[in-house]
Every structure is written in C-alpha cells, then in structure tokens.
Amino acid sequence: MKLTTLAFRNIKRNFSKYVMYFFTLTFSVFTVYSFLALLQNEVVNHAFIYRERYRSMLIGFGVVIFVFVTFFLISSNTSFIRARKKEISLYSLFGMTNRKVSKLIFLETMLVGLAALVVGILAGIFFSKLIAMILLNVTLVDFVGDITFSIHPRSIYLTILPFLGVFGLMGLSGLRVISKFELVELFKGEKVSEGKSKGSYILLFLSVLLLGCGYYFAATVDSYLIIMYSLPILISVILGTYLFFWGGLPKILHWLKKNKTKYYRGDNLIAISAFNHRVRSIASTMATIAVLSAVATTAVATGYTLYKNAEKDTYSRVGFDAYFYGSEELLDDVYQAFKNHGVEFESYTSERLVARPELRITLDDWLYYDSDNAGDYFRVYPQSVFNEIITFSRRDLKPVHIKPGEAIYALESWTNVPSLDAELKQAIMDSPFKFSNQTIRVTSFVDAQFLAFGAIQVIILNDDDFVSLHQAGDIITGKTETGPPFSKVTVFKYDNPLRSGEVARSITEILSGNADSFRVAYNTYVELLETFGLVCFIGFFMSIVFILMTASLLYFKQVMAAEEERGQYQMLRKIGMDSELEKRVITKRLLPVFLIPLIIGIIHSIFAMKSADTVVFSFMITQQNSYLVVLGLSSVMYAIYALVYGVFYFITKHQYAKVVG
Numbered sequence: 001m002k003l004t005t006l007a008f009r010n011i012k013r014n015f016s017k018y019v020m021y022f023f024t025l026t027f028s029v030f031t032v033y034s035f036l037a038l039l040q041n042e043v044v045n046h047a048f049i050y051r052e053r054y055r056s057m058l059i060g061f062g063v064v065i066f067v068f069v070t071f072f073l074i075s076s077n078t079s080f081i082r083a084r085k086k087e088i089s090l091y092s093l094f095g096m097t098n099r100k101v102s103k104l105i106f107l108e109t110m111l112v113g114l115a116a117l118v119v120g121i122l123a124g125i126f127f128s129k130l131i132a133m134i135l136l137n138v139t140l141v142d143f144v145g146d147i148t149f150s151i152h153p154r155s156i157y158l159t160i161l162p163f164l165g166v167f168g169l170m171g172l173s174g175l176r177v178i179s180k181f182e183l184v185e186l187f188k189g190e191k192v193s194e195g196k197s198k199g200s201y202i203l204l205f206l207s208v209l210l211l212g213c214g215y216y217f218a219a220t221v222d223s224y225l226i227i228m229y230s231l232p233i234l235i236s237v238i239l240g241t242y243l244f245f246w247g248g249l250p251k252i253l254h255w256l257k258k259n260k261t262k263y264y265r266g267d268n269l270i271a272i273s274a275f276n277h278r279v280r281s282i283a284s285t286m287a288t289i290a291v292l293s294a295v296a297t298t299a300v301a302t303g304y305t306l307y308k309n310a311e312k313d314t315y316s317r318v319g320f321d322a323y324f325y326g327s328e329e330l331l332d333d334v335y336q337a338f339k340n341h342g343v344e345f346e347s348y349t350s351e352r353l354v355a356r357p358e359l360r361i362t363l364d365d366w367l368y369y370d371s372d373n374a375g376d377y378f379r380v381y382p383q384s385v386f387n388e389i390i391t392f393s394r395r396d397l398k399p400v401h402i403k404p405g406e407a408i409y410a411l412e413s414w415t416n417v418p419s420l421d422a423e424l425k426q427a428i429m430d431s432p433f434k435f436s437n438q439t440i441r442v443t444s445f446v447d448a449q450f451l452a453f454g455a456i457q458v459i460i461l462n463d464d465d466f467v468s469l470h471q472a473g474d475i476i477t478g479k480t481e482t483g484p485p486f487s488k489v490t491v492f493k494y495d496n497p498l499r500s501g502e503v504a505r506s507i508t509e510i511l512s513g514n515a516d517s518f519r520v521a522y523n524t525y526v527e528l529l530e531t532f533g534l535v536c537f538i539g540f541f542m543s544i545v546f547i548l549m550t551a552s553l554l555y556f557k558q559v560m561a562a563e564e565e566r567g568q569y570q571m572l573r574k575i576g577m578d579s580e581l582e583k584r585v586i587t588k589r590l591l592p593v594f595l596i597p598l599i600i601g602i603i604h605s606i607f608a609m610k611s612a613d614t615v616v617f618s619f620m621i622t623q624q625n626s627y628l629v630v631l632g633l634s635s636v637m638y639a640i641y642a643l644v645y646g647v648f649y650f651i652t653k654h655q656y657a658k659v660v661g
Contacts, residue, residue, distance in 0.1 A: 003100070007107040010087075020651065021077075022116055024552040028069045029120025029163060030127075031545055035062040036155035037128045043147050044132050047140060048530060061538045065545050068292070070166050072549035077170040081105060106172075113167035121159060125151055138307075139533030141501060141526050198254045203247025210240030218607040223615045233611075237604060238291055245287040249596070250279050270572065271588035278561055285557055286597045289550040293601025296546035297641050298608045301634035303539030305609075305617060306532035308633055311498060314525040315394040319450030321497035322504075324511050324518030325352060325489040337506040338494060345494035348392050352453050352486040355380045355475045358434035361427050379455035380475050382466035389451065392493045394521070397448060402462040407433065407440045410448040410458035433459070435474040440465065453489045454517065487516055498525045543641060551648035554593060558652050562659035569660040586657055594649040602638050609634050 011018060035058050038044055048054040081088075091101050129149045136147070214237035217229050226233070253276045324330065331349075338345045356377045360370050370376055381389070387399040400408055409428055425445060433440040440461065452458050461469070469475045477485035494503070504522035511518040569582065577585075609630055618626045 003104050003107055007104055007111055010104070010108055011111060018112060020552050020555050020655075022112055024548050025073065025113060025116035026120040026123065027548055028073065028545065029117050029159060030124045031541055032062065032066055032069070032163070033121050033124035033155055033159040034128065034131050034541075035065075036158050037124060037152050038132060038135065040152040040155050041128075041132055041147075041150070044136065047136055054530075054534060057534055057538065061542060065542055066162065068549060069545065070169070072553055073166060074170050074173050075553055077109060078173055109170050110167055113163070113170070117160060117163055117167075121156055124155075124159075128152075135534075135537055138537050139530050141499060141522070141529055199249070199251025200247035201251060203243045204251045207240045207244035207248045210236045210243065214240060215607045218611045221614055226611050226615055230611075237294075237607075241290050241600065241604070242284070242287040244600075245279075245283040245290070249283065249286075250276065253279065270577075270585045274565065274568070274585075274589050275592060282557055282561075282593065285553060286593065289554065290597040290600040290604070292546050292550055293598055293641070293645075294604035294608065296543040297602055297605040297634075297638055298612075299539040300536075300543040300641070301539075301605060301609055301637040302612055303532065303536035304637050305612075305630050305633045307529070307536040309617070309629075310525060310528040310532050313528055314498070314521050317450070318519045318521045318524050319393050319395055319448075320491040320519075320521065321394065321494050322492040322507055322518070322520045322522075323453075323489060324515040325453060325487045326511070326515035326517070328488065330510060330514055331490055333510045334490075334492070334507055337510060338503065341500070341503045341506065343494050343496075343500060343503055345492055346392060347490055347492050348389055349488050349490045350381075350385055350389055351477060351488055352455075353380045353470075353475050353477060354378065354455070354479065354486070355435070355459070355469065357440070357474070359431055361431050363424055363427055376457070377455060377479065378457040378459050379452050380466070380469075381451065381458070381460045382463045383460060384463050386448075386451075386460045389491060390448070392491045393450075394493075395448070395450070397446065400446065400460060402460060403443075404462050404465055405438070405440060406443045406462065407465075408460040409442045409445050410451060410460065411445045435469055435472070437472050437474075438465070438468070454486070497521050501526075543637075544644075547641065547644050547648070550597075551594075551645060551652075555648065555652045555655070558590060558593065558656055559659060562656045566660045583657070586653060586660070590649065590653050590656060594645065594652070598642060598645055602642070605634070605638070606631070 039055060039058055045054070088101055088105075091104070096104075128151075129147055132147050214233050217225065217233050218237075220226060257273075257276070324334070331347075335347075354377050383400055383402045390397040390399070402408060411425070411428070428442050428445075431442075433442070440459075442459070446460070448460075449458060466475065473481065479486075494500070497504075498521060501522065504520045507520055508518075508523060569577075573582070610627060613627045613630045617630050
C-alpha cells in the first residue's frame with residue numbers, strides 16, 4: 001500500500017482527533033490571510049487618516065501572532081504524534097522503519113496542513129468584506145463608503161509561503177520525535193508512570209515571593225516606578241508562574257492527599273492521583289498557558305477599555321465640542337456653518353485675561369512656577385464666568401463658590417503619583433499669591449486645566465476680588481500692560497458633536513490657518529477611535545488565536561494522557577466504578593488543567609491592568625477611582641475569554657471520555 005493512501009486512511013480513521021487540529025490550523029491561516037488582505041485593501045487604507053500607523057500596527061501584531069502560531073502548531077503536532085505511540089508501534093512491528101513511519105506522519109501533516117491552508121484562505125476570502133466592514137465600523141466614526149468584494153492574489157501567496165514553511169517545520173519536528181522512539185518504549189509507553197511528585201517547599205515559597213513582589217510593584221501608584229521596573233516585574237511574574245507549576249502545585253496536591261477525610265473519597269482519590277502523576281509533564285504547558293492567557297486577556301481588555309473611553313478621553317483633552325480664539329470675524333462664518341447644516345448650537349465668548357502674581361513654587365528643588373519668568377503667568381476667571389463657561393463643557397464640573405481672599409487652582413493630576421501630587425498641592429496652598437494691593441491664597445483645586453487656552457496655569461477668583469485686581473491693573477488682557485491683548489475665546493456646544501462629521505469638517509476648514517488656535521472634539525475623537533479601535537480589533541483577534549493555540553495544546557496533551565490512562569479506567573470499571581463516578585472523576589481530573597492556568601492568567605491580567613491604569617487610564621478617565629472603571633470593562637473581556645475557554649474544556653472532556661471509554 002502506498003504511503004499516500006495509508007496517510008489518507010489514517011486521517012479518515014482519526015478524523016475525530018484531527019477536528020481540533022484542523023480547526024486550529026484553519027483559523028490560524030484565516031487570521032493571517034485576513035490581516036494581509038486588510039493591508040492590501042485600498043478602500044481600508046484610504047479610510048484611515050494615519051495610514052502608516054495602521055499598517056505598522058497590523059504588520060507588527062501579524063508577526064507576533066504568526067510567531068506564536070508557529071510555536072504552538074509545532075508543539076501541538078508533537079503532542080499529537082506522541083498520542084499515537086501505540087499506532088506507530090504497530091507500524092514498527094509490521095516491519096516499517098522509523099524513516100518510513102516518519103514519512104507517513106510527514107505526509108499526514110502536509111495533507112492536513114494543505115487542506116487547512118485551502119479552507120482558511122477560502123474562508124478569509126469569503127469573509128474579507130465582512131471583516132473590513134467590521135474594522136471600519138469599529139475604528140471610524142461615520143464611515144459610509146461601500147467596500148467591494150475583492151480577492152488579493154498577493155495576500156494569498158504571502159499566506160501560503162510562510163505556512164508551507166511552518167508545515168515543513170512541523171513535519172521535521174515529527175521526524176525528530178519518531179526517531180527517538182524505540183519499539184519497546186512504544187509498547188510500554190502507555191503503562192509508564194511519570195512517578196509521584198511531592199513538590200518543593202522552596203519552589204512554592206520562591207514562586208509566591210516572586211509573584212508577590214511582581215504584584216506589589218505592579219499595583220504601586222507610582223507610574224515612574226512601574227515604568228522603571230517594568231522588565232523586572234515581567235520577569236518576576238513569569239518566573240514565579242513557572243516555579244509555581246513546577247514545584248508549588250505538586251506540593252499543594254501533596255497537601256491535599258494528606259487530608260485523609262476528603263482524599264479517600266472515591267472520585268477525589270482517583271482524580272487527584274491521576275492529576276498528580278501527570279503534573280510533572282504538563283507543568284510547563286500549564287505555566288505557558290497561564291502566561292499567554294494573561295497576555296491575551298490584557299491585550300483585549302486594554303483595547304476594549306481604550307475604545308470604550310475614547311469619548312471621555314476626548315473631552316478630558318478638549319473640554320468642549322469646539323472652541324477657537326482668533327479674529328472675531330471668524331465667528332459669523334462658524335455660526336453660518338452651523339446654520340447651513342441645520343444644527344442647533346450654543347456659544348459663549350470670554351476674554352483671555354492674565355495675571356502674574358508675585359509667586360515662586362518649588363517642588364523637591366525643582367522650579368514649578370516663577371513670576372520672574374516671562375513665560376509663567378495665570379489664566380484668570382472670576383467665579384461667575386467660570387460657572388457660566390463650564391455649562392458649555394461636556395465635563396462633569398460643579399459650580400464653585402469662592403470666599404473673598406481665596407482662589408481655586410485648576411490642576412490636573414500632574415504626575416499621577418498621589419504623594420507627589422499631594423506635595424505639589426500643599427506647596428501651592430502654602431504659597432500666597434501676592435498682588436499689588438492684596439494677597440490671595442489657594443484653598444482648593446478643580447480639574448479644569450482645559451480652560452487654560454494657551455496658558456499653563458489657571459486660577460478662579462471671587463468676583464469682588466477679580467474686579468478689585470482688574471481695577472488695580474493686576475489682571476490684564478495681554479502678556480504685558482502695554483502689549484497687544486489676547487484674542488477672545490469662543491466655546492461651542494451643539495447637538496450630536498461626535499457623530500457630526502460634516503459640521504466638524506466645515507468648522508475645521510473655516511478655522512484652519514485663520515484662527516490663532518482651535519480644537520474640535522470630533523477631530524480628536526476620530527483620531528483616538530481610529531487608534532483605539534484598531535488596538536481593540538487586533539487584541540480581539542490575538543486573544544482568539546491565543547485561546548485556540550493554548551486550548552488545542554491542552555486538548556492534545558489530555559488526549560495523549562487519555563490514551564495512556566485507558567487501561568486504568570478499564571481496571572477501575574472491573575472493580576465497580578459506575579458511569580456516574582467515572583464522569584465525576586473525569587471532571588475533577590481535567591477541570592484543574594484548564595481552570596488553574598486560566599485563573600492565574602486572569603489574576604496576572606488584573607494586576608497588569610492596574611499598572612496600565614496607573615500609567616495610562618487614570619489620565620484618560622475623569623473619575624476619582626479610575627481602576628474600578630477599568631476593572632469593570634476588563635471583567636467583560638475576562639468573562640468572554642473564560643466562556644470560550646470553557647467550550648474547549650467541554651470538547652476536551654468529551655473526547656477524553658470517548659478515548660478512555
């Protein structure tokens with residue numbers, strides 16, 4: 001019989017085992033082709049404002065995904081071959097040399113790989129328009145163009161070439177595995193025990209210590225410390241994870257076995273013993289899956305959090321739907337643009353007044369403000385104007401009430417380090433603002449730095465104090481008393497600002513090159529959504545690929561274990577184990593293999609998201625405890641990830657029960 005014919009028969013006979021393998025390969029091909037097709041799609045390319053950023057992000061993540069796909073496909077293939085030891089032993093018994101067996105396995109790998117390549121590319125072609133539409137709907141605010149169905153030959157051969165290389169590596173890895181098999185080992189393989197592992201107190205202690213240190217520094221509120229120690233944190237957590245699975249988990253299982261009351265219950269005795277015998281060989285796999293699950297969940301949670309907070313981040317930067325300062329003649333043109341588009345709007349115009357009180361603020365010997373510096377001055381608002389102008393803002397600010405002789409300082413979180421922010425606030429409150437005829441003290445702070453309009457510092461004064469200082473010449477309209485006055489600022493609030501692209505473009509066209517400065521919230525929102533939406537889109541694909549890779553690797557490991565444990569179950573049935581007890585044993589045998597890496601991966605991700613909140617999100621989310629928002633959004637992604645992971649657990653459980661049955 002020809003090897004090709006035998007390879008086809010083997011694939012047909014082992015079809016149930018090949019389903020997961022084939023699906024994993026197919027989705028990997030589908031993902032890579034989809035990314036390449038998006039890069040080749042001219043409509044998608046021209047839809048993005050920052051095309052180079054879009055292309056570099058897709059290429060970068062595509063390379064990362066392909067590297068992990070290669071690693072996991074080779075690992076899964078090796079596990080799949082080891083699961084067929086008995087079958088290979090029969091070939092050897094009937095006179096086939098290892099060389100011929102290797103050729104047979106290589107043929108099977110290539111046949112399945114080529115089939116997956118064809119199906120994956122066809123699926124990618126079929127869904128290419130849908131994926132492009134999803135991407136544009138996620139990343140663009142008001143995309144209304146039509147995407148035509150197209151086939152990109154370059155994407156096809158750029159997908160085929162690297163995957164043929166991967167399949168070749170898979171075949172060669174299979175040759176290496178089979179070349180190490182001995183006939184005696186093959187027949188005894190399913191009876192060979194890995195031996196009991198009691199674990200290690202030292203490794204358990206070290207793993208807890210390393211993970212604790214990593215978590216501690218990841219949860220610190222000092223953003224500079226997190227950035228400085230990011231690599232040690234990463235190494236500490238990864239090393240701690242592997243040490244836990246290598247020595248800590250076996251020690252915990254050993255402790256469970258000492259609890260005689262629970263351990264000697266029939267299903268616990270069988271499940272814990274079986275798991276304990278396998279934990280040594282699967283420890284590295286479980287640790288790798290925990291780390292990659294952390295990467296996948298963090299990636300998708302970060303993308304989703306950024307995406308969902310794009311609107312809040314927009315208004316934390318801009319504050320208003322639009323504003324400009326410059327020639328007042330532009331105001332009529334802007335009003336006319338709103339009327340032309342039939343958009344209801346409100347506006348408010350204010351002078352940009354300046355004060356330069358005698359003041360010097362230092363922080364840890366670092367000069368924060370010095371009135372002798374020509375570039376240091378305050379934008380000043382009376383209480384009444386401040387309370388009026390914030391009604392036109394999209395920020396959730398309350399009206400202020402200021403006593404005579406006091407002031408409110410508009411200060412965003414300067415360092416995002418509470419201790420330094422508190423020190424800065426105290427330094428400001430301890431420094432009296434000395435004007436020509438009176439002294440003002442800052443008594444509170446408000447997050448309204450967006451009202452600076454060209455200045456760096458902002459203070460709000462009591463109305464009577466403002467009038468007095470204005471009359472005394474302490475508050476002026478320009479940088480100097482004799483210099484030209486600052487142009488007035490006009491802020492706008494109008495209907496549906498983040499979905500009114502035509503209005504925003506009209507305003508931008510009027511103000512570009514004519515206004516001294518202007519901001520339109522829509523433009524900032526488009527830029528953020530384009531970036532964050534792409535991160536979310538890529539993170540979703542990456543997490544799906546990681547789920548498939550990690551779950552399929554566990555699947556093959558457990559199927560291989562099922563082949564070797566079949567005899568044990570047969571013996572247990574002979575001594576009275578019924579079907580209900582067997583189901584409970586299988587559940588308790590497999591659940592920890594899937595659940596422990598998932599839980600540890602999500603815990604890693606929770607602390608990673610805490611670091612991300614400290615460094616990034618707390619600047620974007622205008623809320624006192626931004627981490628609660630981040631954690632709430634992340635939990636949605638964790639739940640979806642766990643749900644998909646659970647599906648693979650039940651598939652594995654079904655196949656495991658089928659093999660041992």
